[in-house]
Amino acid sequence: MWGAECVGLVVALALALLTVWHLDATDRSWMLYYDGDSVLPALVRGSILSGQQQDWALSAVLFIPEMGLYLVLAALGLGVKGTFALNAVVNLLLFYGALRLLSGVVQRERLRAHRVAGALVAFGAMTGFALLESSSGYNDFQLASLLATTTYYSMTVLASVATTALTVRLLKSQGLSRWRWLELVLVGVTAVSSLTNPLFLAWEVLPLGVVLALIAWKRVIGWRRFAFAAALLALGSGLGLLARIPFGSIILRDGPSYVNPGMASVAAIFYPHMLAERASTIEGAVSLTAVIALILISVIVFRGSLATRDAGTAVVSGLAWLAPLAVMGGMIILGQFWVRYLQPMYFAPVCTLVLAPKLFARAPAIFRRLPRKAVTGIFAGLVVACLAASAAATGALTRSAAVVDLDVRCVDAWVSSSHEIGAGRFWAIRAPKAFLAEPSQLVQVDSQFGKYAWLTDRTDYSGAKVSFVVTDSEPTPLVLPPIANTAPSSTIHCGRYTITDFGSPILTIGPASPDPVP
Template identity: 40%
Template sequence: MTRTWARELAGWLSAAAVSIVAASAVASSPRTDLLFRDGDSLIVAMLARSVLSGQPLDWAMSSVLFLPETAMFTGIGAVVPVSANGLFAVSALVNLLALYGAIRLVAGRRREGMAPVAWSVAALAMFAVLAMTDLSASRDALDLASLHLTTTYYSATVIGTVATVGIVRRAIDSDDVRVWALLWLGAVALVSTLSNPLYAVWATIPLAIVVAGGAAAAPARRRPVPILITVLLAGTAAGLLARIPLAAWITNTGIDYVHPDQWRESVVYYAGLVVERGQSLPGSAGTLLVLALVAVAIVRTVRRGEPGARLVAAMSWAAPLVVVVGSVALGTHAARYLQPLAFAPVLVLVAAPRVWGIPARLRRSAAALTVVVLLLVGGLSIPRLAVAADRPDVDLACVTAWVDASDRTGAGQFWTVRLPKLHLADPSRLVQVDHQLNGYAWLVNRTDFDVGEVSFLVEDSQTVPWDLPPTVDPERVIDCGRYTILDFGSQALPLGPQHG
């Protein structure tokens, strides 16, 4: 028992070190704005702050509700006394550690001849390497692994998908399917689908196909399959039904993203992203790593072995295949939907986590040395992560200081206003509008629009030219670097009707 706890503790410490190294590298790369400042990446932080403030909640969300992400971020914010950027950095570490926990679940129980802890750390390290090959500043690039470090791009769905594979693998490895496994399987499917219906595409559909296919190939193991698939489907369906009471918050059900007639354009779009990623050496290396893992997964699937191991190997390539084919068939144009291409292939490393044929004493010495080295490198990476999170932003500080001091309410467009809004003492002092001053109810608390009118506008290079009455001119213009504040003083600018 002591050795088991020692191994697990060593695994978690190693995973923490790997997480710090990966987060510091991504935060110091061109992806840093995606972690800390991008307008699309701030919804969870804004929602968490709204929850902590106790203000009325009337949020306009997309098809994704970010429930687990918001709960985690709110919890971190309640106990960790750091800035908003510090919370983003801590959240990145927690996301990676949670992924390690899910991978460890997939690796199965400790048995003679198996080293699930070591291989789980190796799988997380491989995922970290993929994240560190992501060097594009664009949120739309095919740099998928690093998206898991953000609060917005479906980290809970990634973890839920991997955890589902782990629960099903352990159920199949057991002689009897225990009630706890079924309860956890249903609960994970329900919560994941409730928060993000994309779980059905990433986990439910490919896993049901793989489990059913495995049962057909191995009739002797069919007995637990019907109940596992039934619980998975039932949990997913329950999650979809549980979204109905939250319909007032869901301003886009996802149907607007589906355009089957544009599948050709989708092929061209995703092919262009592949070419773009291949134009850098790290991007090419990351792509080759994924292809190599997929090739290994296919080989391990066709090779004879235990049903649980073949299940994990099959999901390592089947999930990416289903997601890519489905994304193209639906005519989508969003790289973030393809994240199984990054996290699913690394699972092949824990499909059959066997001990290498070297003496036990040498293995223990090598493991201890590896843990020490990882902790040392991780410790040395902490200052790098802190520097990236605390990088001064003079222009942002100029805007927030002016708005806080004005004691008035202004407005700005989505890509411009979200970062200053998050960092204000009172976020409602900046209202999200379109270029005609209509309320833009998208990923924002609709109570902001109750103010009815504003007296200044914030703009930057991403702002669409304003369409204002010709008689309205600002009384003064405040220069805040990349931001400009148009102060209309005593002139009130009425807000138009809301739209999503």
């Protein structure tokens, strides 16, 4: 009975490890280990361990589940880089778990092996997309691999898939239940997800509500059942948004501040340009072609499910084509230029693949003609191959985790030995700060050398002056206080970083700019 589940888990583990191994071996590794946003959990943990007062300035996203997962994994003592690598593998396995839940509810009438196969097909597609991504860029259409990072909304992706599964299960239940576990879990997942990341409303709640209304209009489900499901989603979303109120002091930017409709015309040009740039490479062209194919297939499946009145299939396939269109249109209307907000373009169409055994019902007949021993041998060979691949990937990741970027190590060694406090801009100091034993030794400043309290502990600014500056290759010059023009200094080169040391704390950090956040 559980043999299929074990095989599925082994295959998923192998795919997860191979995916993280690929990311680790390419320029994409910067996103996993050193990116300015990705290192936030390590900064929080370092600040806590160093005994700092906790006074964080965050974006609209609170990263509550992501932070909790990282802190639990960090307790294993694998180091900062090792914990990030393990976190990536766990994120991918959790995504497989969400797909397995979805596959189970939309194919409840089918064999367990079929449900596992559906989840594996979808998970294989997502990891396949990630294997086609290798750049260090954080604002391009390499979206599948963001699932492996700690702060690019991995938990919101998981919550979206889980919410779809719970809603389908609710629609398939007999009658309207009286607040059993299913309703409570759906409200809870929606509330926590809305609390930690309001993007969840745009990625899942609103598109799901539209799909439910559409299939109710087509009489696939009754309007009463639609109203009940919509009420649960609205209740969870409302509770989550209300729960954000106590966090107001640490949310530096929220809601309306992200709306810039005056830039909609520019955004309408920006996204096609980014898509064309992604399609200019072989890997990008394959990736985008596959995504578009999945969206088109989802439209066909959706139309077929309306004809057969299959509510579960209609919800999954409907979201697969509606969510990508909705988020793309929404980001253009809002005048936003962050491609990472468009992740439903990948994970929503991939969810349609959990229906693969159901859509290709005749395929298992091939295996029924094979002798039982042959089938057993095939699965045994698959498990052995996956275990071998997992062992190889684990060994490679373990070796990699022990080697921190040389430039980051150089900066940290000098800063630690100086016992002084220095400053630098966001992208220049985030990676060295994350790996420092005392992260408060590096303070974020803006281009005018003012406070830049963005995804950082504001306790860092308790000291008014610093003695050195860390810069990187960012083209915009860092304007230092006038005293820096005449004070003696020495220069230390650490690869991509340059440390300018003034010997004593003479550089005063100015006030924050009126609108310091990007």
